[in-house]
Amino acid sequence: DVKVTQSSRYLVKRTGEKVFLECVQDMDHENMFWYRQDPGLGLRLIYFSYDVKMKEKGDIPEGYSVSREKKERFSLILESASTNQTSMYLCATHSTGGDDEQFFGPGTRLTVL
Amino acid sequence: GQNIDQPTEMTATEGAIVQINCTYQTSGFNGLFWYQQHAGEAPTFLSYNVLDGLEEKGRFSSFLSRSKGYSYLLLKELQMKDSASYLCAVSFDRGSTLGRLYFGRGTQLTVWP
Numbered sequence: 001d002v003k004v005t006q007s008s009r010y011l012v013k014r015t016g017e018k019v020f021l022e023c024v025q026d027m028d029h030e031n032m033f034w035y036r037q038d039p040g041l042g043l044r045l046i047y048f049s050y051d052v053k054m055k056e057k058g059d060i061p062e063g064y065s066v067s068r069e070k071k072e073r074f075s076l077i078l079e080s081a082s083t084n085q086t087s088m089y090l091c092a093t094h095s096t097g098g099d100d101e102q103f104f105g106p107g108t109r110l111t112v113l
Numbered sequence: 114g115q116n117i118d119q120p121t122e123m124t125a126t127e128g129a130i131v132q133i134n135c136t137y138q139t140s141g142f143n144g145l146f147w148y149q150q151h152a153g154e155a156p157t158f159l160s161y162n163v164l165d166g167l168e169e170k171g172r173f174s175s176f177l178s179r180s181k182g183y184s185y186l187l188l189k190e191l192q193m194k195d196s197a198s199y200l201c202a203v204s205f206d207r208g209s210t211l212g213r214l215y216f217g218r219g220t221q222l223t224v225w226p
Contacts, residue, residue: 031212031213040121040218042217042218043156043200043202043216044216048211050211056211090155094212096212100144100161100204100212101146101158102146102158102212102214104156105155107154
């Protein structure tokens with residue numbers, strides 16, 4: 001079974017802090033994704049990565065950056081957290097050569113005060 | 114993005130049948146996914162359609178019409194545990210090898226006793 005883990009289920013940070021959200025997968029998947037999910041807006045793609053050190057902007061990259069130094073780990077960085085980044089953050093993975101579905105981590109509920 | 118539309122909310126009673134519709138733009142369409150998401154949890158994969166027709170999987174079935182840009186998820190013999198959000202997601206040719214999906218906003222299904 002694919003296992004996707006995220007570093008925290010719940011996180012509380014203050015405005016202006018630098019925030020790191022970590023995602024780790026154990027199935028050697030090439031593609032990894034970061035989404036945020038807000039009521040009424042659904043899942044929105046922030047960034048994705050299709051290889052180590054490669055990244056692509058999604059639909060809402062502003063205020064975020066990412067890092068993929070190793071294949072199994074994809075980090076989402078909020079350089080200076082703001083209250084409008086309070087959200088549920090979901091990481092997902094996908095195997096280029098396998099089935100087409102994405103596998104999701106459990107999510108991190110981030111609150112920025 | 115990609116004009117993926119699904120109803121915001123639906124309600125039904127235990128034992129009944131419910132159909133959740135999803136429409137999308139047909140240009141560049143590759144495949145369509147349905148995910149189930151319980152409150153506070155990650156989305157889990159339900160079905161994948163790439164060809165026209167009905168795919169049945171136990172109590173759940175998914176239908177696709179490529180030419181009409183239309184899909185539905187059919188849930189039979191509803192149970193209380195089926196209360197969840199159902200997400201329609203589409204892959205398009207341009208992003209399909211990278212696994213990129215475009216999600217609808219989700220349909221919140223409430224099953225009443």
